[in-house]
Amino acid sequence: PFNTTQTPTTRRGVQMQDPKTGVKSQPQRLVITTIPHAIMGEDIVAWLADRFNIDFQEARSVGCRLVAFGYIYPLSDHKRLVLKPDASLYRFQTPYFWPAQQWPVEDTDYAIYLAKRNIRKKGLLELYEQEQYNHLHKWMNHKWDFIVMQAKEQYRAGKERKKPDRVVFDCQERAYWVVHRPPGTVSAMDYGLNRLVDPNAVEVKGNDRVGRNHDRNHTQSVIHHSYRRCLHCGDVPSRLVKHCTTFKHHDPFLAPCLPSNPWVSDDASYWTLNGAHVEVPTKMRVERWTFSFGELLSDPRGRDDFRLFLKKEFSGENLAFWEGCEDLKWGTAATMKDKAQQIYKTFLARGAPRWINIDGKTMEVTVKGLKHPHRYVLDAAQTHIFMLMKKDSFGRYLKSSTFKDTQKNAISPDEHKFRWNAKKRRPSLSPIAVRQMEAEQRAKLAASGPVDITQVMSKLSKQGKEVAPPAGKR
Amino acid sequence: MRGVTSARQQHQLAEAGEPWWRQRESERKRPNTRTSSTIPSPLCASSLKMACQALQSGESLATLKNESDSLKKKLEEERAKLHDVELNQVAEKVELVSALSIRTRRVLKGHGNKVLCMDWCKDKRRLVSSSQDGKVIVWDGYTLNKEHAVTMPCTWVMACAYAPSGCAVACGGLDNKCSVYPLSLDKNENLAAKKKSVAMHTNYLSGCSFTNSDMQLLTSSGDGTCALWDVESGQLLQSFHGHTADVLSLNLAPSETGNTFVSGGCDKKANVWDMRSGQNVQSFETHDSDINCVKYYPTGDAFASASDDGTCRLYDLRADREVAVYQKDSIIFGASSVDFSLSGRLLFAGYNDYTINVWDVLKGNRISVLFGHENRVSCVKVSPDGTSFASASWDTSLRIWA
Numbered sequence: 001p002f003n004t005t006q007t008p009t010t011r012r013g014v015q016m017q018d019p020k021t022g023v024k025s026q027p028q029r030l031v032i033t034t035i036p037h038a039i040m041g042e043d044i045v046a047w048l049a050d051r052f053n054i055d056f057q058e059a060r061s062v063g064c065r066l067v068a069f070g071y072i073y074p075l076s077d078h079k080r081l082v083l084k085p086d087a088s089l090y091r092f093q094t095p096y097f098w099p100a101q102q103w104p105v106e107d108t109d110y111a112i113y114l115a116k117r118n119i120r121k122k123g124l125l126e127l128y129e130q131e132q133y134n135h136l137h138k139w140m141n142h143k144w145d146f147i148v149m150q151a152k153e154q155y156r157a158g159k160e161r162k163k164p165d166r167v168v169f170d171c172q173e174r175a176y177w178v179v180h181r182p183p184g185t186v187s188a189m190d191y192g193l194n195r196l197v198d199p200n201a202v203e204v205k206g207n208d209r210v211g212r213n214h215d216r217n218h219t220q221s222v223i224h225h226s227y228r229r230c231l232h233c234g235d236v237p238s239r240l241v242k243h244c245t246t247f248k249h250h251d252p253f254l255a256p257c258l259p260s261n262p263w264v265s266d267d268a269s270y271w272t273l274n275g276a277h278v279e280v281p282t283k284m285r286v287e288r289w290t291f292s293f294g295e296l297l298s299d300p301r302g303r304d305d306f307r308l309f310l311k312k313e314f315s316g317e318n319l320a321f322w323e324g325c326e327d328l329k330w331g332t333a334a335t336m337k338d339k340a341q342q343i344y345k346t347f348l349a350r351g352a353p354r355w356i357n358i359d360g361k362t363m364e365v366t367v368k369g370l371k372h373p374h375r376y377v378l379d380a381a382q383t384h385i386f387m388l389m390k391k392d393s394f395g396r397y398l399k400s401s402t403f404k405d406t407q408k409n410a411i412s413p414d415e416h417k418f419r420w421n422a423k424k425r426r427p428s429l430s431p432i433a434v435r436q437m438e439a440e441q442r443a444k445l446a447a448s449g450p451v452d453i454t455q456v457m458s459k460l461s462k463q464g465k466e467v468a469p470p471a472g473k474r
Numbered sequence: 475m476r477g478v479t480s481a482r483q484q485h486q487l488a489e490a491g492e493p494w495w496r497q498r499e500s501e502r503k504r505p506n507t508r509t510s511s512t513i514p515s516p517l518c519a520s521s522l523k524m525a526c527q528a529l530q531s532g533e534s535l536a537t538l539k540n541e542s543d544s545l546k547k548k549l550e551e552e553r554a555k556l557h558d559v560e561l562n563q564v565a566e567k568v569e570l571v572s573a574l575s576i577r578t579r580r581v582l583k584g585h586g587n588k589v590l591c592m593d594w595c596k597d598k599r600r601l602v603s604s605s606q607d608g609k610v611i612v613w614d615g616y617t618l619n620k621e622h623a624v625t626m627p628c629t630w631v632m633a634c635a636y637a638p639s640g641c642a643v644a645c646g647g648l649d650n651k652c653s654v655y656p657l658s659l660d661k662n663e664n665l666a667a668k669k670k671s672v673a674m675h676t677n678y679l680s681g682c683s684f685t686n687s688d689m690q691l692l693t694s695s696g697d698g699t700c701a702l703w704d705v706e707s708g709q710l711l712q713s714f715h716g717h718t719a720d721v722l723s724l725n726l727a728p729s730e731t732g733n734t735f736v737s738g739g740c741d742k743k744a745n746v747w748d749m750r751s752g753q754n755v756q757s758f759e760t761h762d763s764d765i766n767c768v769k770y771y772p773t774g775d776a777f778a779s780a781s782d783d784g785t786c787r788l789y790d791l792r793a794d795r796e797v798a799v800y801q802k803d804s805i806i807f808g809a810s811s812v813d814f815s816l817s818g819r820l821l822f823a824g825y826n827d828y829t830i831n832v833w834d835v836l837k838g839n840r841i842s843v844l845f846g847h848e849n850r851v852s853c854v855k856v857s858p859d860g861t862s863f864a865s866a867s868w869d870t871s872l873r874i875w876a
Contacts, residue, residue: 052804058829058843062804065827186849190868192588193630193648195720195740195764196677196696237564237797240790240818241836243773245568247817252861252876253574254817262599262616263579263862263876270861271598329733330687333704333711375711376733376750425617431597431640432659 036168038075038089045085060085068188069099073175079126079183097176099189105180108147111136113177115151116158128183246291250284258284258413265418266425273413276300283412290398293390309402310393317354318385318393321347325382329375340373348381358384561788561797565836571819574832578846579862580874582613584620588868590647591853595636598859602643603872604631610645612657615864615874622657624665633682633693644672644691646679652693654705673703681724683735685749692735692749694721700737702749714747716754723767727774736777738765744779746791758789760796767811771835772818778835782808786823788835800833802840811853816860824851824865830875846873 041063049059063083066072067090074080075089083090114133117124125133140147158166180189249255262268273282281301289296289305296302303319310316324343331339347356348366358366362384369377397403418424587607594601599616608629612622628649635644637654646652652673655665673679677696684691685702690711694700700714700721719740727734733749744765746756763782770777776790776797784805788798800821807827814821820841821833830844830851849868856863862876 048804052802054802054804057845058804061827061829061843061845062806065807193632193678195722237559237561239773239792240561240771240776240797241564241568243771244817244819244836247772248819250860251815251817251819252859253576253815253820254571257861261861261876263874268616271859274859326686330685330690332689332706333709334706379750427614427617427619428597428599430621430659431595431600432657435639435641 038091041084041086041088070179079178093175094172097172110181111140111147112150115147116155119151119155259416266421267418281410283410286407286410293394305406306397309397309400317356318389321356322382322385325378336375337373344370562838568836571834571841574842576875578873579876580615582872584611585870589866589872590632591634592864592866593634593636594855594857595640596638596858597640598857601864602634602636603866604634604645606630610634624655633679635682635684637684637688639688642688644682648678650675650677652679652682672705672708680722683726694724694737696720700724712752714752716745717741725769728770732774736768738768738779740764744768769812771814778812778821780809780812780823784808786812798838810851813854813856815856822854822863824854826850830865
């Protein structure tokens with residue numbers, strides 16, 4: 001993607017060079033000439049830390065980025081584009097060479113640069129530069145006369161400059177090419193794929209019909225959106241705060257997992273104890289079910305418990321219908337019509353074996369829609385049943401003996417502080433294998449007649465999702 | 475449901491998260507909100523009327539645009555008068571997040587080139603990752619074992635997703651397609667043989683996600699569109715048009731009754747879509763540059779975005795506006811990816827300056843910076859049970875942090 005960080009980086013670079021508030025600099029002696037305005041790595045880091053109110057590590061990281069992009073270059077060890085927070089010396093790159101200028105970096109220019117250095121002193125090129133030079137010589141052979149001519153011209157012009165200026169310019173130019181033709185493979189200039197739309201390009205407003213319609217739609221939607229916004233600025237902050245507070249102790253980054261976070265302790269008990277269909281859930285998990293009906297439904301173990309409760313109340317058909325609707329909505333297109341018919345026959349038709357109680361208007365709309373079924377045909381009925389369960393059954397469930405028993409028997413594992421030990425990590429059963437096992441179970445069920453689904457699920461989880469550990473190790 | 479519903483039932487529907495745009499005009503008032511604010515209706519009604527009349531009389535687009543701009547300004551002024559309570563004001567009462575000690579717990583090495591995307595399996599420990607050289611690897615993050623590997627026929631595999639069942643992966647990139655590979659327990663089986671080509675776009679694939687089952691796939695593309703596909707048949711179920719540039723990211727709403735998703739693109743817009751109708755129901759344009767990633771808040775009524783302008787922002791869907799900006803002077807590089815922790819209190823964001831920043835969603839300040847990657851962070855995702863998050867990077871490695 002096009003690099004849009006140039007402007008802030010440029011501003012940064014200009015700020016840093018301010019003689020009063022920028023990084024302090026000094027002239028640096030190099031052999032017999034002096035290089036003006038050299039700055040020490042540690043001073044750069046200190047200035048960044050102070051200016052942006054960040055710590056040493058971050059300041060160093062920001063400084064490294066500035067070097068990687070070529071806004072600052074090192075005077076010694078010039079091929080390594082890192083910022084060393086010591087007395088190593090750096091200089092600000094001249095704005096002419098800043099990436100923000102967005103000159104296209106041509107191979108021709110690079111060839112001229114290498115040729116020029118070759119002219120100055122044979123054997124001056126490093127190994128990687130030599131390789132590049134040979135490569136360019138081969139591919140640009142047709143232009144080579146032009147390249148050599150330009151190189152000679154630049155070399156001659158350079159000799160006419162005063163020695164200190166020439167030394168400085170050579171440093172700058174060398175730094176520029178280290179950034180754009182790095183010796184290794186990692187380069188800050190690597191920006192990935194081009195996006196089709198250039199954010200830096202000026203928008204061109206067309207006069208064509210399509211453009212006009214788009215503008216009309218856009219204007220209409222702006223008006224529409226603006227109107228809508230004023231009606232809905234409800235209690236935004238409180239809702240977000242409420243959710244964060246409710247789930248505070250359930251967030252593994254904010255409160256410890258019990259018994260421990262598997263990634264930290266190399267002990268996977270937390271996952272075993274919280275398996276999809278364990279017989280005895282943990283106290284924390286049960287607590288989450290009380291937060292909202294959605295939480296209860298989305299946890300397979302919670303849903304199992306709820307299903308058990310509904311069975312006792314003889315209203316299991318509501319949940320079954322809801323699950324059928326989900327299956328229809330997200331299922332494959334090929335079987336959709338059959339599924340819709342099946343659901344109608346089981347739940348909606350007059351005298352259906354698991355008839356659900358929805359109001360007349362919804363039923364009318366649904367039955368009408370089923371004449372030409374599509375995957376959302378049961379949406380209205382599904383929402384109605386969902387709200388029914390949420391407003392009615394859920395509340396009763398939380399007060400029921402089913403839930404209270406589950407809550408009472410729920411376990412609360414002690415925290416254990418295992419130390420990191422990679423040898424303890426065991427592989428787990430692949431989801432593919434789990435699915436195969438579930439399919440086999442379902443086939444057995446279909447053959448042997450109706451069985452309580454929760455028994456089946458808990459049996460599966462007893463078989464465990466972990467590969468059995470080698471005997472003797474625990 | 476559209477018949478005789480009492481006011482109480484209507485309110486209940488609103489509370490339950492029935493999408494606001496399904497409610498009729500008369501049902502839109504929201505009682506019981508402490509900071510409820512309704513703009514004086516005469517102003518709105520008359521302004522709307524003016525704007526609609528302008529549309530009808532066929533005035534030129536320039537005047538139309540002026541009309542809408544002035545209306546926007548008027549509404550902003552009115553809103554400012556109503557003293558909306560801001561997020562960080564309410565959050566003042568919330569206690570601070572105590573110091574986090576997040577460290578790298580696993581480093582997954584095996585890709586030969588930039589890792590562009592990753593996704594977790596629902597079993598909380600497996601994950602799939604894709605890279606620039608066309609390799610897609612399925613790992614058990616916990617043991618560091620590589621379980622499956624596929625070589626795509628194209629490079630720059632920018633999108634990959636794990637199926638909810640854990641038995642297949644979807645991926646795509648410069649081939650303009652999204653293909654589904656069923657996984658196999660047989661190590662010697664060539665997964666490419668059973669590959670299913672599902673999505674076809676006219677430009678690169680930037681993002682893909684399974685819906686609630688293995689049977690449907692949602693994709694976003696450089697051609698500016700998103701699309702919903704039936705995996706079995708490859709049929710296009712719905713397409714979503716509205717972005718005026720590359721769409722870079724999408725995320726499905728977590729709500730169990732929700733049928734929406736959000737997408738972000740190079741046109742600086744984040745759009746919310748209704749999967750049923752294909753309509754763009756909400757749009758947010760406050761970023762200054764390309765939006766690289768969008769991610770829903772755990773409740774589904776807000777989402778965060780990460781952009782090349784170096785900021786991450788939080789948008790509330792019910793209030794229909796931006797409610798927070800996560801930025802710092804020292805962050806000058808684009809943010810490539812974001813994700814929320816389980817409670818929604820923490821926002822993990824990966825940046826192009828090789829770091830990951832952890833933000834306090836409510837208070838808006840940065841809690842910590844995580845160093846470790848040696849090149850851009852391309853993707854950050856929290857595991858399904860919130861115990862860790864994984865980051866993928868151009869330095870060819872993935873890291874798991876906890």
